[in-house]
Amino acid sequence: NAGVMQNPRHLVRRRGQEARLRCSPVKGHSHVYWYRQLPEEGLKFMVYLQKENIIDESGMPKERFSAEFPKEGPSILRIQQVVRGDSAAYFCASSPLQGGSSDSPLHFGNGTRLTVT
Amino acid sequence: GQNIDQPTEMTATEGAIVQINCTYQTSGFNGLFWYQQHAGEAPTFLSYNVLDGLEEKGRFSSFLSRSKGYSYLLLKELQMKDSASYLCAVNGFQKLVFGTGTRLLVSP
Numbered sequence: 001n002a003g004v005m006q007n008p009r010h011l012v013r014r015r016g017q018e019a020r021l022r023c024s025p026v027k028g029h030s031h032v033y034w035y036r037q038l039p040e041e042g043l044k045f046m047v048y049l050q051k052e053n054i055i056d057e058s059g060m061p062k063e064r065f066s067a068e069f070p071k072e073g074p075s076i077l078r079i080q081q082v083v084r085g086d087s088a089a090y091f092c093a094s095s096p097l098q099g100g101s102s103d104s105p106l107h108f109g110n111g112t113r114l115t116v117t
Numbered sequence: 118g119q120n121i122d123q124p125t126e127m128t129a130t131e132g133a134i135v136q137i138n139c140t141y142q143t144s145g146f147n148g149l150f151w152y153q154q155h156a157g158e159a160p161t162f163l164s165y166n167v168l169d170g171l172e173e174k175g176r177f178s179s180f181l182s183r184s185k186g187y188s189y190l191l192l193k194e195l196q197m198k199d200s201a202s203y204l205c206a207v208n209g210f211q212k213l214v215f216g217t218g219t220r221l222l223v224s225p
Binding site for chain 2: 044098111
């Protein structure tokens with residue numbers, strides 16, 4: 001079984017460009033979470049989605065950031081007009097249950113490392 | 118609000134036992150997770166507690182006291198490969214909230 005697949009693994013963008021990060025959850029998982037991690041820091045929650053719905057976007061900046069999880073295809077995190085402060089690792093996680101449990105913990109992808117020059 | 122505290126860094130010797138503490142104050146509680154993360158890699162699931170007490174899984178054990186808002190991860194017979202960050206996370210209302218993580222360095 002394939003785990004959570006994220007691509008690209010590394011992404012370099014110049015200031016003002018758009019960054020598009022993709023996440024394919026584990027097959028059968030309908031809950032997707034996006035987290036952001038700065039070097040030497042913990043994971044900061046950004047957004048929680050179920051198929052076609054945004055459930056909680058309280059950790060995502062209102063401007064320039066958007067996320068979707070369409071009925072078909074991967075979840076996408078989009079950052080418009082990137083700035084240097086957006087440079088970070090962005091992790092996607094999936095679960096068959098909201099928030100996870102012992103039998104169904106959140107499974108993480110390997111992340112996308114975004115560098116804004 | 119959500120507040121999860123862990124020590125920033127710990128060091129230990131190969132073969133020893135180390136305890137990593139985590140205290141939390143969250144608006145909801147539906148279980149506490151511990152994850153391991155090696156530098157540049159994805160976090161991987163270690164343990165889950167939802168009831169008070171100790172959960173043991175090989176060299177790793179995790180303890181929870183809900184009344185105290187406290188958990189610890191115990192690592193026994195430390196190996197060099199255990200050098201990593203250990204992340205405490207609370208399943209609050211709808212989402213998993215992480216602490217800043219504890220960097221563990223195991224020396225020979």
